[in-house]
Amino acid sequence: MPTILTFGDSNTHGTQPMLTRPSDLPRHMRRWPVVMAERLGWDLIEEGLPGRTFAFPDPEMGPHMDGRLGLFIALESHGPIDALTIMLGTNDLKAQFDATPEDIAEAAAFHLDVALSDEMQARHGGFEPFLILPPAPRALGVLAEHYTGAEAKSMATYDAVRAMAEARDVAVFDANSVVSVSEVDGVHLEAASHEILGVAVADFILSERVEDAAE
Template identity: 75%
Template sequence: MPTILAFGDSNTHGTQPMVTRPSALPRLARRWPVVMAETLGWDLLEEGLPGRTFAFPDPEKGPHMDGRLGLFVALESHGPIDALTIMLGINDLKAHFDASPDQIAAGCAFHLDVALSDEMQALHGGFEPFLIVPPAPHAAGVLSEIYTGAAEKARRTRELMRAEAEARDVAFFDADEVISVSAIDGVHFDAEAHEILGAAVARFVMSEFAAP
């Protein structure tokens, strides 16, 4: 049975839309990677860390939020895998990072290069990476101040991330085409969105594996 590794942040972890900060709500049992793997009939490895970024240590949450470190750890501690999904970028849009779309896209490119490297491909006997761009966040609720200006920046970031994927011939899925973030906090997905995204990503992954 094929194995797929889901690497991401709180939306991969299954964090529910937040009405307080910090949230006391448990993570969703049917988060999108679980739905995806169930639909595919594949084994699932989950590496969703709330607060994870493409390339920034967080002054509040710690240096381990830098996904560049986390991806090496995940790929070297699991396996072999047949596929990898990477869905990051929302946390990089936080106002306190003041990151440009180009900087965020560069962090994305680093992740793709690690996944495609001879070392990592050999370690797993070859695997297919998939880049999932999350839906654009917006300032709302208890996270409003943190995500001021994020919606506008996200549009340009999405275009640049797509370009990085296309330059490396990596399959690209735009989650904004099937779901939106919750209006409650402007960042996280509700239960229905997780179901929709998981099924959509499963179809996308299967179509890529079936392609000649």
């Protein structure tokens, strides 16, 4: 049975929309990676960390929020895997980082280059990475101050990230095509959105594998 590793932030972890900060709500039981793996019939390894970025240590949440080291740890802790999803970028859009779309695309490129490296591919006997563009954040609720201007910046950011991934022949799925963030906090997904996204990502991966097999 194939194994898939899902590497991401709070929306991969399954954090519920937050009415207060910090929140004492449990994470969604049927978060999108669980739904996806169920539809695929594959084994699942979850590596979702709330607050994780592509490349920024967080002065409030800690240096371990920088996903670059985390990706190495995840890929060397588990395996062999047959596929990897990376869904990051939401936290990189926080106002405190003042990152340009090009900064974020360059940081995302580091992750794909690690995944595609001869060392990591050999370690797992070959696996296919998939990049997921996360739902665009909005400045709402208790997280509003962190995401001032993020929604507008996300469009240019996702264009830059998509171009970078396609240049590396990595398939990209845009979560914005099927779900949007909660009106409660402008960042996290409601339970229904996790169901929708999990099914959509599974179908996307299956279609990409069929296409690859036909080539």
